[in-house]
Amino acid sequence: MNVQTQIKRTAAEEALLAAFAERGTKLPGDAKVAERREEAVLLLQRGLPNRKVEAWHYTDLRRLLSAVPSFDAGGPAAPRAPLLEGSFVLPVLNGVATPPLAIDGVAVSKVADRLADGSLAPLLRLEGSDDTVSAINAAFAADGFVVDVPAGAEVAAPIELQNIQAGGQVHTRFAVTVGEGAKATFVERQAGEGDAFVSSVSHLQVEDDAEVLWLILQEQPEGANHLGRISLTMGKRAKVTLFVMNSGGKLVRQELRIVAEGEGSELRLRGVNLLAGDTHCDVTMVLDHAAPHTVSTETIRNVVTGRAEGAFQGQIRVARHAQKTDAKMACNTLLLSDEGGFSAKPELEIFADDVACGHGATVTEIEADHLFYLMARGIDEKTARGLLVKAFLAEVVEELENEQMVDALEARLNTWFAEHG
Amino acid sequence: MLEIKNLHARIAEDGTEILRGVNLTVKAGEVAAIMGPNGSGKSTLSYVLAGREDYEVTEGDILYNGESILEMDPAERAAAGIFLAFQYPMEIPGVATMEFLKVAMNAQRKARGEEELKIPELMKRVRAAAESLSMDMAMLKRPLNVGFSGGEKKRAEILQMKLLEPKLCILDETDSGLDIDALKIVADGVNALRSPDRAIVVITHYQRLLDYIVPDTVHVLYRGRVATSGDKELAVELEKNGYAGLVGEAA
Numbered sequence: 001m002n003v004q005t006q007i008k009r010t011a012a013e014e015a016l017l018a019a020f021a022e023r024g025t026k027l028p029g030d031a032k033v034a035e036r037r038e039e040a041v042l043l044l045q046r047g048l049p050n051r052k053v054e055a056w057h058y059t060d061l062r063r064l065l066s067a068v069p070s071f072d073a074g075g076p077a078a079p080r081a082p083l084l085e086g087s088f089v090l091p092v093l094n095g096v097a098t099p100p101l102a103i104d105g106v107a108v109s110k111v112a113d114r115l116a117d118g119s120l121a122p123l124l125r126l127e128g129s130d131d132t133v134s135a136i137n138a139a140f141a142a143d144g145f146v147v148d149v150p151a152g153a154e155v156a157a158p159i160e161l162q163n164i165q166a167g168g169q170v171h172t173r174f175a176v177t178v179g180e181g182a183k184a185t186f187v188e189r190q191a192g193e194g195d196a197f198v199s200s201v202s203h204l205q206v207e208d209d210a211e212v213l214w215l216i217l218q219e220q221p222e223g224a225n226h227l228g229r230i231s232l233t234m235g236k237r238a239k240v241t242l243f244v245m246n247s248g249g250k251l252v253r254q255e256l257r258i259v260a261e262g263e264g265s266e267l268r269l270r271g272v273n274l275l276a277g278d279t280h281c282d283v284t285m286v287l288d289h290a291a292p293h294t295v296s297t298e299t300i301r302n303v304v305t306g307r308a309e310g311a312f313q314g315q316i317r318v319a320r321h322a323q324k325t326d327a328k329m330a331c332n333t334l335l336l337s338d339e340g341g342f343s344a345k346p347e348l349e350i351f352a353d354d355v356a357c358g359h360g361a362t363v364t365e366i367e368a369d370h371l372f373y374l375m376a377r378g379i380d381e382k383t384a385r386g387l388l389v390k391a392f393l394a395e396v397v398e399e400l401e402n403e404q405m406v407d408a409l410e411a412r413l414n415t416w417f418a419e420h421g
Numbered sequence: 422m423l424e425i426k427n428l429h430a431r432i433a434e435d436g437t438e439i440l441r442g443v444n445l446t447v448k449a450g451e452v453a454a455i456m457g458p459n460g461s462g463k464s465t466l467s468y469v470l471a472g473r474e475d476y477e478v479t480e481g482d483i484l485y486n487g488e489s490i491l492e493m494d495p496a497e498r499a500a501a502g503i504f505l506a507f508q509y510p511m512e513i514p515g516v517a518t519m520e521f522l523k524v525a526m527n528a529q530r531k532a533r534g535e536e537e538l539k540i541p542e543l544m545k546r547v548r549a550a551a552e553s554l555s556m557d558m559a560m561l562k563r564p565l566n567v568g569f570s571g572g573e574k575k576r577a578e579i580l581q582m583k584l585l586e587p588k589l590c591i592l593d594e595t596d597s598g599l600d601i602d603a604l605k606i607v608a609d610g611v612n613a614l615r616s617p618d619r620a621i622v623v624i625t626h627y628q629r630l631l632d633y634i635v636p637d638t639v640h641v642l643y644r645g646r647v648a649t650s651g652d653k654e655l656a657v658e659l660e661k662n663g664y665a666g667l668v669g670e671a672a
Contacts, residue, residue: 368474373511374521376471377581378499378529387524391515391564 007047011067016044019071019169020139027142030118040126040138048132055130058311058343059282064251065225068197074167075194082160083187083217083408090145091162095170097143105153111144111173120146123175123203133229133255137199140171151179151207158185161202165224167194174202180235181209185402188216188230191248195223201231208235208262213402214242219412220249222277229255236262236291243400245409246281247274247416256285260294260322270396271300274413275308275340276420284313289325289355298329301396303389304340305420314359315347322352329359334392336366336385336421386417422620423447423470423589427481430469439465441645442481447589447638450617454631454656455624457642458664463624464508466642467593470622471505472498485589500532504587506578508594513565518577521565522547526584550583554610571598579610590614590621596630608633628660 009017020041029037048065049056079091079098088103100108114120124138144163149155163172170192178184190200198220206212220226226249234240246252260267267287275281287296300312310333318325331344346359366388374384390413397409423446430440439462447453457463469476470483472495482489490498513521527537538546551558554576566574575595582590592611596604611621611634623634631639631653639655641648641664649655 369511370513372471372473372495373507373513374516374525375495376473376499376505376507377521377525377585378496378532379525380496380528381494383524383528384496387516387521388513391513394515 009047010062012065013044013047013062015068016136016139017041020044023071023140027140028112028115030116030121032118032121033115033124036121036124037139040124040135043126043129043132043135044139049130053130055284055313056132058313058345059251059253059280061132061253064280065197068225069168069195071169072167073165073194073196077164077166077192079162080164080189080191082158083189083215084158084160084404087158087160087187089160089162090147091164092144092172093164094166094168095142095172097145100145103159104156105150106155106159107148107150109146111146111175112142114146114175115141120173120175123173127257133199133227133253134201136227137171137173137201137229140169140199141173141201142171144173144175147174147176149176149178149182149184151181153179153182153184155182155184158187160187160189162189162191163198163200164189165192165194165196165198167192167196170196170198172198172200174200176203177205178207178210178212180207182207183211185213186215188214190216190218190220190226190228192220192224194221196220197225199227201229204230204232206232206234206238206240209237210235211239212241213400214240215405216242216244216254218244218246218249218252218254220252222248222250222279224249225251227253229257231257233259233261234265234267237264238262239266241268241270241400244269244271244283245274245412246272246283247412249279249281252279252281254283256283256287258285258287260287260289260296261291263291264293265291266294267296269296269298270399271312272393272396273300273302273310274416274420275302275304275310275342276416277306277308279308280310281308282311282313284311286315287317287327289316289318289322289327292322293324294322295326297327299396300331301393302331302333302342303336303392304333304342305336307337307339309340310342311345312343313345313347315349316357317349318352318355318357320351323354325352325355325357327355327357331361332392333363334366334389335363336389382421386414386421389417389421390414422449422486423622424484425481426484428469428478428483429480430465430476430478433475433477438479439476439645440469443642443646445640445647447620447622449620451638452615452621452623452634452636454636454639455622455642456626456628456639456656456659459626461642462645463642464593467505467591467624470503470591471495496528497532499585499587500529502588504582504585504590506575506582506590506592506595508597510566510574510578512567512569514567516565518561518563518565519547522561522581522584525581529585546584550580553583553613554580555606556580572600572603575599575607576603579607583610583614588619590619591624592622593624594626595623596625596627604630605633628656631656
């Protein structure tokens with residue numbers, strides 16, 4: 001006899017299921033999309049994952065996401081000035097995409113329309129029973145942007161995808177394809193003013209020989225809960241720099257699902273997590289080296305202050321035939337307070353026999369000697385600590401070749417430190 | 422300018438007493454040399470003057486222009502005009518030397534109620550100071566002291582001293598690790614800073630540096646106190662007879 005233990009649903013679980021019952025049929029989508037949404041809800045009916053689910057070990061979503069707000073936004077949301085001047089800005093405001101901007105040689109459409117005609121249905125598929133971020137998003141996603149950069153194109157300016165909230169619930173999708181040999185820079189901006197519950201899932205397909213720089217800038221206010229995911233597929237000799245910077249939010253989970261599918265593809269993942277106050281921030285990466293001669297480097301730098309908690313899970317899987325894979329992963333944390341903490345969990349699953357894979361993790365404090373030296377030159381303690389924090393992060397930020405981007409990110413580091421240092 | 426009165430200090434971590442009643446007065450315009458064997462407390466004295474937290478003052482006082490500085494943190498002391506040229510300058514990766522110089526110079530100016538220096542003026546001053554010390558500007562593009570040779574680090578300390586224009590300069594074993602040419606350049610740099618309103622304290626193990634930076638007074642630190650004081654002849658005598666003779670029976 002099977003004994004079913006019925007766990008009492010949390011307020012958040014109840015609210016999500018009730019919201020789907022109420023809104024589900026009104027969301028855009030054809031029959032295929034509706035089917036995908038139902039599948040997603042099936043997963044949600046089993047409850048949000050707790051720490052016993054391995055992928056959620058450091059982020060007990062069931063406990064941390066105890067409640068969710070209603071769907072009503074607190075007010076209108078306004079687009080932000082782009083990180084990089086001259087960017088093409090595509091804003092999604094309170095979950096609704098603004099009319100697409102014409103970008104020379106790039107096809108832009110709205111996710112709402114592409115759900116309605118069913119063409120985005122395959123993207124709503126879940127990847128396993130712990131794919132809760134996709135499930136929540138697939139159940140409720142109503143809008144966003146679809147961007148197609150044609151083969152050979154070189155987009156003149158960065159494209160900034162903005163997901164801006166003013167409270168309530170926001171579930172947004174972005175789907176981007178960069179064609180063969182094309183070059184493009186994207187900024188994915190996650191921000192707002194309200195205590196919203198946000199999920200945002202991005203798909204990025206980089207075709208053979210294409211080059212992409214994708215920057216995720218998560219700067220939600222301290223009362224917002226944010227679940228983000230990017231699903232990246234790389235073709236042959238594709239070169240991708242994925243830069244993730246978290247500097248806000250209450251409960252933050254950013255998933256990076258990467259498949260190096262094409263032989264000779266190169267991934268450079270860089271993460272900067274600035275954690276302050278009561279933030280809980282979890283960056284979870286699963287990277288498949290699925291073809292020979294693929295190269296990846298992952299460097300994550302965390303600064304933790306206040307009572308903030310952070311986690312980085314980095315799983316690298318090397319397929320049996322993915323010989324000559326070269327992967328290097330590092331996670332370094334600078335702890336500025338005794339009450340904060342950071343967990344790092346590297347995982348290597350290697351099935352090929354001729355590979356070079358390595359990982360390392362460190363946790364340090366500001367060096368008293370360095371602080372003394374700077375202060376002995378008249379630099380006050382706060383400024384001196386700021387210089388040392390910046391120094392800790394400078395290496396990853398300055399690696400970006402785009403000078404304008406380095407300046408913009410460093411300005412953000414300074415602002416963050418002035419507020420939280 | 423500087424009055425050290427019955428100064429006792431110990432290592433904060435384990436309570437080991439290093440300074441055991443130092444008395445020393447240095448007047449404006451004076452160059453005072455502090456000599457002494459290894460372990461006599463010379464470097465500790467320099468750190469305590471600069472305000473390093475690893476040491477605790479348990480007794481006595483340090484007066485700078487008549488006022489106690491014991492309650493001031495290192496940055497406040499520096500802004501008030503106290504400068505320590507480190508024996509072992511720290512390498513700080515990630516902090517660009519130029520950026521550091523800019524922040525330090527402007528922090529001190531701000532603390533003194535002066536206007537911040539604009540970049541062109543700042544660059545002009547740095548270039549002139551670097552030139553006078555035969556330093557390559559390319560060095561200043563590197564992270565602070567990272568990959569500098571021992572001699573380059575010492576020059577960089579003097580460069581900072583020139584730029585920050587302190588009133589009380591403390592040089593801790595600035596001669597160690599310098600070849601004779603570098604020593605001359607560094608000494609010239611220090612001598613150029615001699616002025617009636619500035620005091621310079623030269624801490625050194627050997628008399629060699631004092632051939633180039635000629636002191637007005639010489640003090641021998643031994644077992645945490647000033648064992649004897651004199652003029653530059655004392656340094657010559659020390660060079661000839663060693664410390665044993667001077668600190669006499671105690672040694």
